[in-house]
Amino acid sequence: xxxxxxxxxxxxxxxxxxxxxxxxxxxxxxxxxxxxxxxxxxxxxxxxxxxxxxxxxxxxxxxxxxxxxxxxxxxxxx
Numbered sequence: 001x002x003x004x005x006x007x008x009x010x011x012x013x014x015x016x017x018x019x020x021x022x023x024x025x026x027x028x029x030x031x032x033x034x035x036x037x038x039x040x041x042x043x044x045x046x047x048x049x050x051x052x053x054x055x056x057x058x059x060x061x062x063x064x065x066x067x068x069x070x071x072x073x074x075x076x077x078x
């Protein structure tokens with residue numbers, strides 16, 4: 001029969017991340033390769049980067065120029 005348990009006894013859900021956010025979100029600008037983009041549109045990438053940054057307490061920027069894509073995330077200043 002099911003029973004309630006303390007939250008600390010429940011294992012954390014760990015989703016395997018496809019992108020190395022910990023590396024990319026170090027405050028430096030990173031230029032992404034076509035392989036890094038994995039077929040994502042710029043709009044999709046902006047959304048993905050923004051969501052990943054927010055989850056880590058950061059603010060992200062995505063810029064494009066001449067077909068090149070650059071991202072950066074810095075700590076949020078609350």
